[in-house]
Structures are given as structure tokens and as C-alpha cells.
Amino acid sequence: MVPLALQQALSALIGEAQLAVRALPGCALKLWLIDEHNMDRAFSSEETQRILEDPPYWSFCWASGLAMARYLAAHPHWVAGKRVLDFGAGSGIAGIAAARAGALEVVACDLDPLALHACRANARLNDVKLGYSSDFFAEADRFDLILVADVLYDRANLPLLDAFLKRGRQALVADSRVRDFSHPLYRQLEVLQALTLPDLAEPHEFRRVSLYHASREPL
Structure with a gap:
């Protein structure tokens, strides 16, 4: 059953938009996403304005989130048995992938x-249990790993790189927008390929997701 509150919120932004369950390529997860057929028309000026004022990030699976989910499925040791926080969770894909990979x-x-x-809706859809928080800075320093996907799209967010290591012992960051951030604690692990769903026909460069790792303690 379509989550009513989410469908109502989406309809208020984009009159014809519908949520639909979509299986994600390259991983065994599925999400409630805006139906790709809703993206094939021109939006009215009113719809465009509403989207800009209150973008429904949660109704898309962003490339970095998809890349992170695939990476955790292939490398579950990053999260298995650990306490994990998914920062800027959006649809919840990274956190759900962590739960499926054995996070405590x-x-x-x-x-x-x-x-x-x-x-919550996507956790139910994938039969996993998550906790929820609306204030990262109110969380205690108790996490083994902070997951971060598609948050560094604005360079003004780069100071968060330090904040992540004040709430977690390690951070795993996936990003396709900021290519040249320099931080002494973060090192690039690899570059992954992914795309945003529904497909926004983004430039090819935004389908290249860089994965970074940082630790405040010697590994």
C-alpha cells in the first residue's frame, strides 16, 4: 500500500506525481520512488517553484546512495555488528543497506x-528495523560508523566532515558532486559508477561516485 502521507506530500508539490515501488539495479533493495513516467513532462511554473522551495529529495534514489548501498552489500565488514548512523538519510537507502549487511x-x-x-516506509518495504533522529548534533558520540551519501553537493557543507568524526569513530562518504575537497583525515577508497533513479539525465560526471573513508583512531 502506498504510504499515504508521502503520496499526499508529493501530490501537493507535483499534481500528477505518483509513488511506486522500484527495485534498484545492482542490489537487492527496493524503494518507494517517484514514478519515472511523472518525469517525462514539463512542470508548470507553480510546480517548479514549489519543488525549488521544498525539494522532495526523499522520493529519489540518488547516485551516491545507490553506490553506497552496492558497496556495503559487497563489503559488509564495514557495518557488520556495528552501530551506524545514516546522515542526511533521504530515502534511507544507505541505512537500509547497512541493516541488511548485518549492522547491530x-x-x-x-x-x-x-x-x-x-x-520508515522503505525500511518496512525491505523488512529491516531502523531508529530515527531529526538532530544529528543531539546524538551522543556512540556510533562506530557514520554513513554519508549525497550531502556534499554544496561546498558550504564541507565543515560537516569534522562533525561526522565527533559522533562516530569512522565515516564513509559517497559523493558525486564535490571532486576536490581536501581533508587530512579523509582518503579516497575508490570511484564507483551509479545513477540517480528516476533517471534525471544528469551529466556523466555525476554518475561517477567517489567513496572516502576517515577514522579518528588508528586502524
């Missing part, structure tokens, strides 16, 4: 109440 605890954290609704 996963908290989905997002400022947007609708994103947390989406995380």
Missing part, C-alpha cells in the same frame, strides 16, 4: 520529517 543498530538521521517518513 542503524539510525536514519534527517532534518526533513518527510524524509524520516520515507525511511
